[in-house]
Structures are given as C-alpha cells and as structure tokens.
Amino acid sequence: MPEPLLEVRNLSVAYLTETADVRAVDRVSFTVAPGEFLGIVGESGCGKSTLLFGVAQLLSPPGEVVGGDVIFRGEDMVRLGPDDLRHMRWRDFSIVMQSAMNALNPMKSIEAQFKDTLEAHGTLSHEEIQQRSAEVLEMVGIDPIHLGSYPHQLSGGMRQRAMIAMALLFTPQLVMMDEPTSALDVVAQRSLMTKVKDLQQSLGFAIIFVTHDMSVVSRYSDHVMVMYAGQIAEAARTESIFTRPLHPYTRGLMSAFPSVTGPRRELVGIPGAPPDLARPPTGCRFNPRCPDVMPECLTQDPELYVVGDAEVRCLLYAKQTKKAM
Amino acid sequence: MGADGNSDRTVADEPLIRTVDLTRHFGLGGLFAKKQVLHAVDDFNLTIHENEIVALVGESGSGKSTVARMLARVYPPTRGEIYYRGRLLNKLRSRKDLLWYRGEVAMVFQDPFSALNPVFRVSHGVTRNLALHRPDVRRDQRRREAERVFESVGLNAKMLRRFPYEMSGGERQRVGFAQALAVRPKLILADEPVSMLDVSIRAGVLNMMSNLRDQEGVSILYITHDLASARYVADRVLVMYAGHLVEEGPTETILGDPKHPYTQLLLSAVAESRQDAESISGDTGEPPKVINPSEGCRFRWRCPYAIEKCSQVTPRPTPIGSRQVACHVAVAQAEANSAAVPTAPITNT
Numbered sequence: 097m098p099e100p101l102l103e104v105r106n107l108s109v110a111y112l113t114e115t116a117d118v119r120a121v122d123r124v125s126f127t128v129a130p131g132e133f134l135g136i137v138g139e140s141g142c143g144k145s146t147l148l149f150g151v152a153q154l155l156s157p158p159g160e161v162v163g164g165d166v167i168f169r170g171e172d173m174v175r176l177g178p179d180d181l182r183h184m185r186w187r188d189f190s191i192v193m194q195s196a197m198n199a200l201n202p203m204k205s206i207e208a209q210f211k212d213t214l215e216a217h218g219t220l221s222h223e224e225i226q227q228r229s230a231e232v233l234e235m236v237g238i239d240p241i242h243l244g245s246y247p248h249q250l251s252g253g254m255r256q257r258a259m260i261a262m263a264l265l266f267t268p269q270l271v272m273m274d275e276p277t278s279a280l281d282v283v284a285q286r287s288l289m290t291k292v293k294d295l296q297q298s299l300g301f302a303i304i305f306v307t308h309d310m311s312v313v314s315r316y317s318d319h320v321m322v323m324y325a326g327q328i329a330e331a332a333r334t335e336s337i338f339t340r341p342l343h344p345y346t347r348g349l350m351s352a353f354p355s356v357t358g359p360r361r362e363l364v365g366i367p368g369a370p371p372d373l374a375r376p377p378t379g380c381r382f383n384p385r386c387p388d389v390m391p392e393c394l395t396q397d398p399e400l401y402v403v404g405d406a407e408v409r410c411l412l413y414a415k416q417t418k419k420a421m
Numbered sequence: 422m423g424a425d426g427n428s429d430r431t432v433a434d435e436p437l438i439r440t441v442d443l444t445r446h447f448g449l450g451g452l453f454a455k456k457q458v459l460h461a462v463d464d465f466n467l468t469i470h471e472n473e474i475v476a477l478v479g480e481s482g483s484g485k486s487t488v489a490r491m492l493a494r495v496y497p498p499t500r501g502e503i504y505y506r507g508r509l510l511n512k513l514r515s516r517k518d519l520l521w522y523r524g525e526v527a528m529v530f531q532d533p534f535s536a537l538n539p540v541f542r543v544s545h546g547v548t549r550n551l552a553l554h555r556p557d558v559r560r561d562q563r564r565r566e567a568e569r570v571f572e573s574v575g576l577n578a579k580m581l582r583r584f585p586y587e588m589s590g591g592e593r594q595r596v597g598f599a600q601a602l603a604v605r606p607k608l609i610l611a612d613e614p615v616s617m618l619d620v621s622i623r624a625g626v627l628n629m630m631s632n633l634r635d636q637e638g639v640s641i642l643y644i645t646h647d648l649a650s651a652r653y654v655a656d657r658v659l660v661m662y663a664g665h666l667v668e669e670g671p672t673e674t675i676l677g678d679p680k681h682p683y684t685q686l687l688l689s690a691v692a693e694s695r696q697d698a699e700s701i702s703g704d705t706g707e708p709p710k711v712i713n714p715s716e717g718c719r720f721r722w723r724c725p726y727a728i729e730k731c732s733q734v735t736p737r738p739t740p741i742g743s744r745q746v747a748c749h750v751a752v753a754q755a756e757a758n759s760a761a762v763p764t765a766p767i768t769n770t
Contacts, residue, residue, distance in 0.1 A: 139619040140590075252481075281480035281646055286690040308620065311691075352624045354653035356676060356691055363653065365624025369589040 100127035101269055101302050102151070107164035109143070109150040112157075116374040120146040122326040123164065128302050130269065133293075135313030135334070136306045137349070138323035141370050144306045145194075147323070148274050151304070152191050153181055168270070187217050189270040190263035192256075195279060199259060200247040206233070206258055207243040213265055232261040237291055253284035260292065264299070272304045277312060289316055310349055314338055322346050325371050325381040332406030342408040344388045380411065388412060435507040436468040437608055437640050438492065438526070443467075443501040445487050449712065460711040461487040463664045464501070466738070469608060474634055474641045476655035476672070478648060478687070482710065484664040485644050489610045492642070493528045494519075524554035527601035531613040533593035537585040543593075544581035546600040547571070554604040567603065573637065574599045575629055591622035598629065602637065609633070612644045627654050648691050652676050660684050663711050663719040665735075670744025680741060680751040682724045718749070726750045 109121035120143040128134050138144040149155050151166050153173050166173040168189065173181065193199035201209055210229040214220055220228070230240035236257040247255055256276055263271050273292075277285040293316050296303055307313055313320055314334065321331040322343065330343040341347045348366040368385040371377055377384055383393040393411055401413040443465040449457040462484040469475050479485045491498050494510065503510040505522065513522055530536040537543060547567045551558050558566050568578035574595040585593055594614055601609050611630070615623045631654050633639045645651050651658055651672070658675045660668045660683065668681040679685045711719060718724070721731040730749050738745035741755040 139621060282648070282690040283480065283686060310620070348621060352620045354624075354627070354649040356649045356652055356688060360653065363624035363627060365628070366621035367625070369591060369622065370619075 101130045101132075101169065102128040102304075103165075103167040104151060105165045105167070107147070107150055107166060108162045109146050109155065109159060110162045111159050113374075117162075118374045119162075119376075120159070120326050120373055121150055124323075124326075124328055125164075126321060126328070126331065128270065128304060131296070131300045131302055132319065133296060133303045133305065133317045135317035135320045136304065136323060137308065137310050137313060137320060139308060139370055141373070142323045143326040143373070144308075144323050145274050148191070148272050148304065148306050152189065152272055154191070183217070186213050186263075186268065187266045188268050189272065190266075190268045192259050192263050192271065192273040192276045194275040200255060202247050205244050205246055206250075210243075210262060210265060213262060217266065228265065232264050233258070235264065235295060236261045237287075251284075253280055253288060256280060256288060257291070260288075260295075264295065264301075267299055268301060270302045270304070272306075274306045275308065276305075278307065278309065285312070292316070311353060322349070325376055326373055327381065327409060328400060328407065329382070329410075330406060330408045331400075332404075332408075336404065336406055340406075342403055342406055342413065343382075343410050344386050344412075345382050348385075348387070380409075382410075435504070436470045437473075437506065439468045439504045440466055440488075440492075441502045441504070443488065443491060443503065444499050445484075445491055445496070446499045457712050460664050460714055462491070462498075463711075463714075464737075465661075465664075465666055467659060467666070467669075469640050469642060471607065471640055472634055472638055473657065474630065474643055474655045476643045476645060476651035476658045477661060478645060478651050478658055479661035480646055480687075482663075483661040485661050486612055488661075489528070489612050489642065489644055493526065493610055494522070520554065524604045525606055526608045526610065527604055527606040529594075529597045529601050529609060529611040529614050532617050533590050533597055534585075534617070536597055537593060539585050541584075542581065543583055543585060543588070543596045546596070547581070547603045550600055550603040567599075570599045570603050573602060573633075575625065589622070590618050591625060594618060594626055595629065598626075598633070602633070602639070606639060608640045608642065610642045610644070613646070614643070615650060616645070616647070623650070630654050648676060648687055660687070663709055665719055665747060666738055666745075667720065667747050668744065669738065670742075674742070674744055680744070680746045680755070681720075681748045682726055682750075683720050686723070718747075 105125050106123045107121060107125070108119060108123055111118040111120055124147055126134070136144050136147065146159065149159070150161050155161065161174050164174070207229055211225050214225050214228065229243055233240050233243060238254055238257055238261070242250065242254070250258060260276070277288055280288060289312065292303070305313060305317060317334050319331065320334050320337045322329045322345065324345050330337065330341070330346045337346065341350055345366070352363060352365045354363055366385050371381055371384070379395045380386070380393045380398050383389050386393065390411060396411060398409045398411045398414065400407045400409050403413050443462060445462045447459040447461055449459050465488060467488070477485045477488065490496060492503060497511070505525065513519055537546065544567055547570060548563050551563045551566055567581055571578050571581055576592060576595050576599065580588065580592065588596065597614070615626050618626060627650055630641055630643065634641060643651065643655055655672050657670065658672050659666060660675070660681065662683045668675060668679065668684045675684060676688065679688055709719065716735050717733060718731040718736050721727040724731065728750060734749070736747040736749050738747045739752045741752065746752060
C-alpha cells in the first residue's frame with residue numbers, strides 16, 4: 097500500500113451554538129492515496145460539506161474541529177497556523193466550491209482572479225501569468241479569449257470550469273470539490289465530469305468529490321463513502337458499493353433512483369427525514385428510518401465493521417465481523 | 422400545425438388544455454440599446470388530457486418554465502392561443518372567470534423553502550385557497566377539508582399547525598401540493614417539484630404525484646430536467662430545446678428509442694451505470710440564448726448529423742408513428758424506412 101496523500105483520523109467537527117453543540121462530523125476517518133478519486137455521498141445536512149471544510153481548515157466560528165487529525169503529506173493540518181496553511185492553499189491543495197457564481201468575484205475578470213492567485217504564491221512576470229492562465233483555461237475546455245470576461249458573461253457550466261481551472265493553476269496534489277455539478281444541467285454535468293476525470297488522469301492529482309447524487313460518482317470514483325447524520329455509514333470500493341450495498345441506508349439511496357433504462361419498478365425511497373444533529377437519536381442514528389431495525393439498534397451505538405473490503409456502520413454485521421479500528 | 426390550429430372543435434373531444442403556436446418573446450436591453458428580442462418559447466403546441474401526467478423536459482433556459490407561466494397566466498403569450506376545455510384563455514377577463522380558471526389550474530413551485538410564507542402557519546395557504554375558490558365549503562368546514570387535503574398528500578393533519586421552518590423540504594413540498602389541491606384543480610403545473618429535495622425524499626413526492634392522478638383524477642404538467650424521474654411518473658414526454666418542441670410522444674417510445682439527436686444526447690448524459698463512460702460525446706455546449714434568431718434548427722451547432730437544410734429551414738414537429746419529431750434528418754430517415762421493416766429500438770425497454 098503506498099503512503100497515503102491524506103489521512104483523516106477521527107475527525108470531529110462541531111458547531112458550537114448557544115443551545116447545544118451540534119456535532120456535524122463525528123469521528124470520521126479515511127485516507128486518500130495519490131491520484132485517487134474519492135466520492136463522498138450524503139443528503140443535505142449529513143455533514144459532508146462540513147467534513148470537507150474541516151479537512152481544508154476552512155471552518156469559521158461557530159464551526160470548529162473538536163477532535164482528530166488531518167495528516168496531509170505528513171503534516172497535521174489541524175495544528176498548522178494560518179500562515180503555513182496559506183502557503184499550502186492553491187499550491188498543494190485546492191477547493192472548488194458548489195456555486196461558482198458566488199465563489200468568483202463578480203467585479204473582476206477571470207484573468208485578474210487568476211493573477212491574484214498566482215501572485216499570492218510567487219512573483220511571476222506578466223507574460224508568465226498570462227501564459228499559465230491561458231493554459232489552464234484551455235485545459236478545461238474554455239477558449240482563452242474568455243480571460244478578459246467577467247463571471248456574469250459566462251454560462252453556468254463555463255463558470256464552474258473556470259473555477260476548476262483556477263484550482264489547477266499550480267497543479268496541486270489534491271483537489272477537493274464540493275458539489276461542483278449540482279447547479280448544472282445533465283449534459284453540462286456529464287461533460288464537466290468527463291473533463292475532470294481526463295484531467296485527473298493526465299495530471300495525476302487526487303480528488304475528494306462531495307455530492308448528493310450517487311449516480312454522479314458511480315462512474316468516476318474509485319472509492320465511495322456514504323455519510324449519514326455526521327458519521328460514515330458505509331465506505332467501500334465503488335464497484336462493491338454499487339453491486340452489493342450493505343448498509344440499509346445505502347440500499348435505500350440506491351432504490352430511491354428511478355432508472356432511464358431497464359424495467360420500471362416501484363420506488364420506495366426512505367421514509368422520514370434525516371435527524372436533527374443537535375438531538376441525534378440514541379443507538380444507531382438511522383434507526384427511526386431503517387427497514388431492518390432490530391431491538392438493539394435503539395440502544396447500542398454501531399461501530400464501523402469490516403465486511404469484505406467494505407466498512408459499514410450497522411449492527412446487522414456486528415456478529416459476523418470484527419471492528420474496523 | 423395547421424390541423425391543430427382549428428379552434429371550433431366540439432367540447433367532447435377537447436383535451437383538458439391545448440396550446441396553439443404558443444410563443445413568448447422578451448425584449449432585452451435598455452432604452453438606447455438596439456432592440457434585441459429573446460425568443461423564450463416559439464410555436465409551442467402541447468395538449469394535456471384528463472388523468473394524464475405529461476413531463477416537459479429540457480435544460481435550463483429551454484423555455485419550459487415560461488410555458489408553465491403562460492399556462493398559469495403569470496404573463497400572456499406574445500402570440501398563439503391557449504384553450505382550456507375549449508375556452509380561449511385570452512377571453513377570460515372578468516374576476517369570476519379568472520377565479521374559475523385559477524381554481525381549475527394550480528401551480529406548485531420549485532423551491533419549497535421560499536414558496537411558503539414564513540410568518541403564517543402552513544394551514545394559512547390551504548384555508549385561504551378554500552375561502553377563495555371553494556364557496557361550497559362553509560367556513561366551519563374548512564378546517565376539516567384542509568385536514569383531508571393534507572392527508573391526501575401524505576401529511577399528518579396535525580402538521581397544519583406548524584410553521585414552514587418546522588418542516589423538512591419534502592414536507593414543505595407536500596404542503597405546496599396540498600395548497601394546490603385545496604382548490605380541487607383539474608390540472609397542476611408542477612415546476613421542478615423535486616429538484617430541490619434530497620434523493621431519499623424524492624421518491625415519496627413522485628409516488629404522491631402518481632397517486633394524485635390515479636385517485637384524485639388530477640392531470641399534472643411535470644416540468645423537469647431529469648429524464649429518469651420523467652420516465653418514472655409521466656405518461657407522455659415533451660422535450661424542449663431553445664424554445665422549440667423537439668420531440669413528443671409516449672414516455673417509453675421516446676426514452677426507449679429517441680429519434681431527435683438532442684433527446685439522444687440528453688439520454689446519453691443520464692444513462693447510468695459505469696460501463697459506457699466512453700460513449701459520452703465531447704459535447705460541451707449548452708442551450709443557446711435565442712436572440713433575434715434566423716431560420717434553421719436551433720440544435721444544429723451541437724448536432725452530429727446536421728445537414729445543409731438544417732441551417733435553412735426550421736424543422737417543424739412531424740408525426741412519426743405515435744410521436745412527433747422536429748428534425749429533418751430523423752424525418753427523412755423515417756420516410757426512407759417506412760417501406761422497410763421498422764428499426765429495432767436502441768435500448769431495451
């Protein structure tokens with residue numbers, strides 16, 4: 097096994113509010129190997145974006161890392177100061193936000209924003225900056241003529257591509273993406289994903305891809321991690337999670353999708369709604385919605401159990417297997 | 422569509438709602454700018470029958486919401502007519518007529534988080550609709566009727582007392598449907614009702630829509646960009662591109678064997694499973710903004726099969742079997758094949 101690029105150990109993030117401390121991410125551990133594509137899937141409010149912010153050290157009060165480590169290339173990012181982090185951002189790891197319209201500065205041209213980023217990490221000449229900006233823009237399939245364009249002059253898909261171009265200015269080893277495709281139409285979404293995968297293969301960076309849409313990751317990711325109520329519900333290789341989902345929640349998610357081919361079948365979905373994290377249910381957090389709920393689920397906290405090459409947080413697998421960590 | 426434009430049909434064979442060459446243009450630019458006209462919808466023909474869910478599919482900017490807004494009379498069409506049960510919509514002017522129409526056709530909006538007034542309990546919208554549109558329900562019966570409507574969309578009657586912030590997205594969207602249902606509509610215009618909802622909740626709302634059709638006899642215009650959910654609930658599918666209807670027909674016919682290259686592109690973009698990642702075309706385009714368009718097919722810049730005719734003549738929807746397709750190439754192919762054996766469907770159904 098090669099040295100992991102990123103190792104997250106028991107990371108917990110809480111939002112410290114007046115009434116309660118909401119633990120949005122609860123003891124999450126995972127690793128990302130160089131060049132790997134990890135998909136993180138979950139519904140809104142499951143903590144997936146908070147986890148990403150926790151990894152990138154972008155949390156602002158009241159959000160705070162309350163435990164665990166984020167080891168990136170041997171350094172614990174949780175313990176790094178703002179100056180050290182600033183040197184790493186964009187250069188070593190970058191992040192692509194969900195809504196490019198809000199993430200790009202509406203008052204500046206694309207080139208000016210690229211220039212800001214490039215200048216923050218070294219002094220390049222005007223020509224070098226222009227050359228590199230044009231290069232990355234071409235890489236994501238936008239005509240460099242748009243360097244002079246302002247964000248509002250670009251379509252939604254192009255803005256999102258421009259964001260990805262910006263994340264690739266320094267060819268970082270890790271690119272984190274927070275729902276980059278969810279504001280896009282299906283065709284634009286598919287072509288963006290194909291582009292991202294192509295770039296990943298040619299440049300070799302690792303991707304953490306956060307999404308609520310399982311079908312998006314199914315085709316591109318190496319590993320998938322399903323989150324529910326701040327915890328990992330299931331993590332496995334993409335093939336095995338799609339051919340043999342173990343957690344009742346994962347199974348529910350899969351059967352909640354209608355299909356465009358194959359027989360039409362009744363969709364069941366998952367009854368109920370995700371829990372309020374200020375008051376999570378006792379025992380397994382999925383027990384109020386679980387079709388396979390057992391008496392012990394109401395009282396006993398499930399651990400992550402290893403089943404084959406998968407990890408699953410469900411008491412159904414408690415007896416047959418041993419603990420993951 | 423010459424034949425369809427005939428307005429003096431009898432009421433008996435009249436569909437629930439029918440549009441004839443529905444067109445909506447928007448003027449762009451300021452006072453001194455050169456006059457630019459955005460063609461949001463051009464010559465759009467749609468029919469919805471009773472007890473039918475029709476999906477209107479297209480990417481953002483294709484004009485599908487504009488169609489819904491014209492049907493809901495948010496704004497009038499630039500050109501073309503809408504017939505509701507044989508009555509011309511433009512002629513409805515009196516308050517009584519408008520109240521009648523709004524009681525027959527209700528709308529459900531995309532965003533359940535901003536469609537409900539946060540300062541009122543959710544019962545407010547339902548009882549207000551009852552007061553306005555249901556004179557047969559006496560004041561003291563409204564409560565019970567509201568409870569019945571709530572239960573028909575799968576909500577607990579006790580939830581009527583809640584405020585919107587006390588409900589989840591899926592519950593709020595059901596409130597949106599309950600408000601629409603309170604007026605006993607024959608047609609619900611649902612503009613992307615599930616796109617803002619989490620996947621685990623979507624299925625419930627989709628199932629509720631087919632229950633409404635089967636049990637309350639409501640027709641639904643289901644506007645979506647999601648072909649898979651359209652296939653799941655809809656009896657018929659209409660595909661729009663850049664303001665034009667490009668393909669229309671029974672759901673399985675269209676999605677099982679799409680004839681229009683745009684429908685094929687849409688379908689290949691959602692085709693699930695991992696196996697065919699390579700089959701995706703390098704297409705990076707998006708629907709164009711149609712400003713002062715010239716004659717010709719609006720898809721031709723992205724179309725792999727475009728021929729010269731496509732840039733000269735705008736294709737009109739032409740019947741091929743049970744469907745209509747607006748594509749010169751597909752129509753020519755169908756004509757060539759009409760003597761021969763029909764081609765096998767591309768995908769299994």
